[in-house]
Amino acid sequence: MEKYAIKGGTPLHGEVEIGGAKNAALAILAAAVMTDEPVIIDNMPDVRDTNVLMQAMESIGVKIEHLGRHTIKLDSSNLKDSVIDDEYMKKIRASYYMIGALLGKCGRAEVPLPGGCNIGIRAIDQHLKGFRALGAVVRIEHGSIVAEADCLHGNHIFMDKVSVGATINVMMAACMSSGKTIIENVAKEPHVVDLANFLNSMGANIKGAGTDVIRIQGVSRLHGTEYTIIPDQIEAGTFMMAAAATKGDVLVKNVIPKHLECITAKLVEIGCRVIEYDDAVRVSASGVLNTTQVKTLPYPGFPTDMQPQMTVLLGTASGTSIVTESIFDNRFKYVDELARMGGCIKVEGNTAIITGVEKYSGATITAPDLRAGAALVIAGLVAEGETIIDDIKYVERGYEDFEKKLQGLGANMIKVTSDHDLNMFRLKVVM
Numbered sequence: 001m002e003k004y005a006i007k008g009g010t011p012l013h014g015e016v017e018i019g020g021a022k023n024a025a026l027a028i029l030a031a032a033v034m035t036d037e038p039v040i041i042d043n044m045p046d047v048r049d050t051n052v053l054m055q056a057m058e059s060i061g062v063k064i065e066h067l068g069r070h071t072i073k074l075d076s077s078n079l080k081d082s083v084i085d086d087e088y089m090k091k092i093r094a095s096y097y098m099i100g101a102l103l104g105k106c107g108r109a110e111v112p113l114p115g116g117c118n119i120g121i122r123a124i125d126q127h128l129k130g131f132r133a134l135g136a137v138v139r140i141e142h143g144s145i146v147a148e149a150d151c152l153h154g155n156h157i158f159m160d161k162v163s164v165g166a167t168i169n170v171m172m173a174a175c176m177s178s179g180k181t182i183i184e185n186v187a188k189e190p191h192v193v194d195l196a197n198f199l200n201s202m203g204a205n206i207k208g209a210g211t212d213v214i215r216i217q218g219v220s221r222l223h224g225t226e227y228t229i230i231p232d233q234i235e236a237g238t239f240m241m242a243a244a245a246t247k248g249d250v251l252v253k254n255v256i257p258k259h260l261e262c263i264t265a266k267l268v269e270i271g272c273r274v275i276e277y278d279d280a281v282r283v284s285a286s287g288v289l290n291t292t293q294v295k296t297l298p299y300p301g302f303p304t305d306m307q308p309q310m311t312v313l314l315g316t317a318s319g320t321s322i323v324t325e326s327i328f329d330n331r332f333k334y335v336d337e338l339a340r341m342g343g344c345i346k347v348e349g350n351t352a353i354i355t356g357v358e359k360y361s362g363a364t365i366t367a368p369d370l371r372a373g374a375a376l377v378i379a380g381l382v383a384e385g386e387t388i389i390d391d392i393k394y395v396e397r398g399y400e401d402f403e404k405k406l407q408g409l410g411a412n413m414i415k416v417t418s419d420h421d422l423n424m425f426r427l428k429v430v431m
């Protein structure tokens, strides 16, 4: 079992390059099957989630050629099936994006129901509502979602809840439906906009992505394209938090500062210095940070995917802070792990009451999910002594070369796969 071994106490200094946005890449990969012409995608993050989705796509006949570590060429002209195998759904949720893409392209999709997850119930009723509004017959059969339509038609759809996944899935199905579709109360995340831009580069007619209303004029076919994925807002935010927590000074490069505004605002509010450049942000901090209140909201509000990292950061601030999780109903599981490091956080329902402590102390802990795992790495970077983090497969779902990038900033951290690695790490640290 791979683990991270971290010796805390070193402020991070230097520059780090942010990769392509995982949550844009997953949607764009699925959408790429909607044309029979070649599609070239650049800035594709090399993370577990995207690699598993590509395996799922190859299982139904999509040809994927790796032109470089972050550049792929896809050929979906010989799809042999519209049924995604259960093994892929168990590994990642985003396989369900194949429903919208296959329904839009070939009028049929069969995908296993995505598993529950460790951050709360993640329903799909809004996805199904959208597909049905477009004329699809959707049924749950033997644990799978089966969606079929002789001919999808446009409609006026009002989402009952702001959902990134449902917005993305319905947008894909609608872009090849006949007629006009209006989708209201949609998600406005950067990755929703990136998918709309990708589909438009293939000849779709989508307007309003990034606003509350998306308007789509269906087209009969989509053509090939070459597209570059936007930088990852959450990876960037994670490194910004790591710089602040370790009282370091880090230039986070290849970002879109506009996407980070809410994170930047909170860091400045608690006493960090943030300098914005065209495609980079510089984060530095010194001394004890101030407290604040945070509530996670759909974009442009504070991202739920940054909630664990912010809570860890506030865990060593000077006083009591409040973090409220309004998107998911069970996203504080990591608090128990943080308590093993001396964190003093009380969770009441969907609110964490954080009493700042002087410092965390190193411990052996387990990553409960992707973003919480990254947050616990940040705790280990500031903790006194050694922290061992198990189950890092979660972190590798969404962060490419996480330990290498942190090492490049001076972190005393390695990925260990054996007791020998761990003993060598401990010897090196002592010497």
Ligand code: EPZ
Binding pocket: 022, 023, 026, 094, 121, 122, 123, 124, 125, 126, 127, 128, 161, 162, 163, 164, 165, 166, 187, 304, 305, 327, 328, 329, 370, 371, 398
């Ligand atoms: C996407 O998940 C992201 N995943 C999540 O990032 C992110 O936390 C989330 O959006 C919110 O920003 C990907 O993009 C692959 P939602 P998604 O549908 O689409 C409820 C990460 O760390 N809901 O916006 O599943 C749902 O239960 C991951 O990269 C319904 O009730 O999120 C949740 O409470 C973690 N019915 C809320 O809406 C539905 O049909 C938001 O979910 C759909 C959702």
